[in-house]
Amino acid sequence: MKHALPNSTTRACRKAKCSYALGETLDLQQLDTITQEIGLAEAIGAANDLLAGQVRGRLVVDVNR
Known part of the structure; x- marks a missing residue:
């Protein structure tokens, strides 16, 4: 029986792929x-x-302000 990747790992991979794609296309x-x-x-x-x-x-919070 194969073990599936834990959901957190799967989500982390999807998030990384989305972040990369966003960085490539974002103005x-x-x-x-x-x-x-x-x-x-x-x-x-x-x-x-x-x-x-x-x-x-x-909104970006500057914690030093």
């Missing part, structure tokens, strides 16, 4: 235009806005 300039950097102190408020559907694009 970094476009990504930059939809990304907003916030400080750690703003994260709770931003999370509430995110859950309320009021955030468009990506």
Whole structure:
């Protein structure tokens, strides 16, 4: 009987393949235009806005701010 790979390994492989494909096709300039950097102190408020559907694009939390 063959042993299947654990789900976590399978998911990790799929995630790695997707990340590679995304890196090959993603327009970094476009990504930059939809990304907003916030400080750690703003994260709770931003999370509430995110859950309320009021955030468009990506939020990046700078933990040193």
